[in-house]
Amino acid sequence: MKQAFCLFLLLIGVSVSYAQQKFTLSGTVRSERTGETVINASVRSVNSTDGVSSNEYGFYSITLPAGDYEIEYSAVGYNSFIEKISLNQNITRNISLPDEVKDLENVVVSASGKGRTITGTQMGVERLTMKEVNTIPMLLGERDILKAIQLLPGIKQAGDGNSGFYVRGGSADQNLILLDEAQVYNASHLLGFFSTFNSDAVKDITVYKGGMPAQYGGRLSSVLDVKMNEGNNQNYELSGGVGLISAKLNLEGPIQKNKSSFLLSGRRTYADVFVPLAKDSAIRGNKLYFYDYNAKFNYKIGEKDNIYVSGYFGRDYLKLDQQFGINWGNITGTLRWNHIFNSKLFSNTSFIYSDFDYNININNPSNDLDIYSKIRDLNLKQEFQWYAGSRHSLRFGFNSTYHKIRPGDVTSSGTTSFNNFYLQDRYSWENALFATDTWKAAPWLNITYGARLTSFSILGEGDFYEVDGDGNVTDTLTYTKGQLVKNYVNLEPRLAASFILNPSSSFKASYVRNVQNLHLMSNSTTGFPTDKWLASTNIIKPEIADLVALGWYKNLAGNQLEFSTEIYYKKMQNQIDYRTGADVFTNDAIESQILFGIGRAYGWEVFLKKKTGKTTGWISYTLAKTERKIDGINDGEWYNARQDRTHDIAIVVNHQLNRRWNLAANWIYYTGDAVTYPSGKYIIDNQVVFYYTKRNADRMPSYHRLDLGATWLLKDRKKFRSELAFSLFNAYGRENPYAITFRQSEEDATKTEAVKTSLFRFVPSISYNFKFK
Known part of the structure; x- marks a missing residue:
């Protein structure tokens, strides 16, 4: 009896030890079509809240108690994939996700699978896919990353024709811009x-x-x-x-x-x-x-x-x-x-x-x-x-x-x-x-x-x-x-x-x-x-x-x-x-x-x-x-x-109007920039010199603009795709001020004139894009 009791305790100890054991599932998530690594892919247990995201190089690692799991792999623009895994040892699992396939009769555009991370601690982070960037109407039809991020909250445009941007009160030079980890000093x-x-x-x-x-x-x-x-x-x-x-x-x-x-x-x-x-x-x-x-x-x-x-x-x-x-x-x-x-x-x-x-x-x-x-x-x-x-x-x-x-x-x-x-x-x-x-x-x-x-x-x-x-x-x-x-x-x-x-x-x-x-x-x-x-x-x-x-x-x-x-x-x-x-x-x-x-x-x-x-x-x-x-x-x-x-x-x-036509529009409004206007003037050697007092105490006029865009899919075959992209920048022709300068009136020397300079009104564009695949 004593030996049987000890054996019973040993078996319980082994069972408890096994139940407490944890193992790691790791690997790399890639695109099935291109073989490229997938950034920020979600890897999670279907029946629990446990989950991780792949890093910048597609690598993931998730540690779970030993047992049987249904693991879901998903990412923006890809079909999700679920497989059953018996986790009783450390497992390496490299996954290739197939590109998302849409029903041509009922087009549904999905920007992401599970939405913004609710559980993650990171604040003030925004992500854009290239699919989103490519549909936004831009000046002269150029698909521009810096212009696209300026449509997000807390990121302010520097104005027409400017790629500079301001974030939460910072000046343009207070933004770190990286391209594959290399700093870009003038973007x-x-x-x-x-x-x-x-x-x-x-x-x-x-x-x-x-x-x-x-x-x-x-x-x-x-x-x-x-x-x-x-x-x-x-x-x-x-x-x-x-x-x-x-x-x-x-x-x-x-x-x-x-x-x-x-x-x-x-x-x-x-x-x-x-x-x-x-x-x-x-x-x-x-x-x-x-x-x-x-x-x-x-x-x-x-x-x-x-x-x-x-x-x-x-x-x-x-x-x-x-x-x-x-x-x-x-x-x-x-x-x-x-x-x-x-x-x-x-x-x-x-x-x-x-x-x-x-x-x-x-x-x-x-x-x-x-x-x-x-x-x-x-x-x-x-x-x-x-x-x-x-x-x-x-x-x-x-x-x-x-x-x-x-x-x-x-x-x-x-x-x-x-x-x-x-x-x-x-x-x-x-x-x-x-x-x-x-x-x-x-x-x-x-x-x-x-x-x-x-x-x-x-x-x-x-x-x-x-x-x-x-x-x-x-x-x-x-x-x-x-x-x-x-x-x-x-x-x-x-x-x-x-x-x-x-x-x-x-x-x-x-x-x-x-x-x-x-x-x-x-x-x-x-x-x-x-x-x-x-x-x-x-x-x-x-x-x-x-x-x-x-x-x-x-x-x-x-x-x-x-x-x-x-x-x-x-x-x-x-x-x-x-x-x-x-x-x-x-x-x-x-x-x-x-x-x-x-x-x-x-x-x-x-x-x-x-x-x-x-x-x-x-x-x-x-x-x-x-x-x-x-x-x-x-x-x-x-x-x-x-x-x-x-x-x-x-x-x-x-x-997405239908299989061939995609329509887009964006409207922007912001309060005019803080500027310094002259508060007086005096004349020295017949030259007018303006006098300034408080810095940035004045305002440029408010800025607003509507942009329209359309993409017409010409061909979409197994080996070739082509499209025409149309855009109309500043669709209602608002003369937004780029600069305001001051000069002495030629008709009355006692008066000062404000001169507004505007850059763009009604700027149409068309571009042809193609892809052999």
Whole structure:
């Protein structure tokens, strides 16, 4: 009996031990048609609330108690797949999802499967699919990522013809823009009319408006993370398009089927081709065009290793009648190695190169001037993702970036005497350690906590200055090459939580601190190519922002509708603005031309999105306030920041009329920008000089616009697809102001006239797109 009793206890112990055992299901989710990895695919147990999402490289890992499960794999644009799994050991399961197939007699457009994540802790994040971007009517028919994200709540447009954008009170330079992890310093073509991103080469777009994860850093306001397509490793595909001002071509296919692939994509405007045909000789001497190229190669070394190589090269040229010329461009390159150590540990190692430069030529009869500026980064990033168990998922690593900035060289050639001058090159080394843990604390509570520790080292060689309160240089300090000038160390904590109220709604809260050590000096809102990047110095301190946000999220009508509302408050330190009459482009002691202070921004955002059915779209609304307080400006009182806008509304509608016709429209309204108008004038030597008092105390007129679009599917066969895309930008011809200037009236010298400049009225476009598959 005693032996039988002991055996009974042993069996119970073994049973309990087995019941408590947990095993891991892991693998990679790919597209069945192209073989590309699927980002943010959902992997979940059908009969429980347990679930995970695949990472940027399609890898997933979910840990569950031993037992039998029905596992569902799903993703935007793909048919879901369910399989039964007996989990009694660690299992590797690589999944290929078939593309979503729609009934041609009853077209149903679905923007996502399960809707916005209710349980996740991430706040202020927005995602757009390329399908959504491609249906939005755009200026001259160019499918533009940056224009598309500006229709989302909390992201404000800089105006007609501008690719710059503002996020939750931040200026345009406070947005981190990444292309395959490489930083893009100027994301605009044609002086801001179009963005650098060719939509045919883009796979995924994610915008973090506030509480960005700890692996991102270096900017105060937002992160725009753009991932390029990897290339089809199953079949060759050729696609392209021809529009009113540009043409593009995209080629992708396998190098070795199921193992390696490539992507080559190019785009160029061709308006300059027709300029020589103009009758006016002045016009024949002008040029304005851009081109860009994207390339990506990837190779699967084995079951656990993948190599990715991607690059971008883009250039713009502007030439005005042999007298003025400017060219500018970006070069980026990324080499990445993915390694799966085991079912719970994933690694990504990246070597990244970024380069932006511009060159200005001014040609005079007696003297030619060349102005050159450049910023270059070399970056090493190591990141690990550890799926520690069913309740913890950790992400940690480091980032090391070496910056070299050439603020500006001015050289001359000609008969007129001119002293060449060179603004000093600046060197800095930026390092960061980061770690984040996502913890499922309870069935109704998820918490993400972590931190980013940054070190920004300012290095010689060169002169650095001491400046008094009036902007006068009081001392010059000289450093040798590589000598440490100053080091700034900052801790950037991250904390977020989601409280699950029921299966369709949750409440979220977050706090994040961000630090920025690179600053853009600009008088424009467009991200003009001649804007000047500066690194922190012994006087220019890192900008710091603390953001608190609260939000409520709700899925409605059986997940057909998404609703969210968020409020936020942002406190900013070490904000930079110009002294009155500042010269920041030819002055080596830049610290003498700028002032420092604090800022604040707060607002309320509302978002309602319809995701399924023949008619889809969204409505976004933002109520916001953004202010600065800097000694020496506006008598030291709070004043409106340039990007301050009270109201911002966007309505986007897409309707699948039938199999061949898709209709789209968007309407935009926002309060006019804060500007400074003259409050008086006086005359000196018969010249009128305007007098200004309070900064940004006036307003531009409100902006509103309706855009219409239609896509006509011409052919859709097994091997070929073609379509015509029509759009009408500013359909009711609103003359929105691009700029307002002031001049003395020619008829009455005692009066001053305001002159409004508008860019676009009734801009129609047509483009032809095709795809051989």
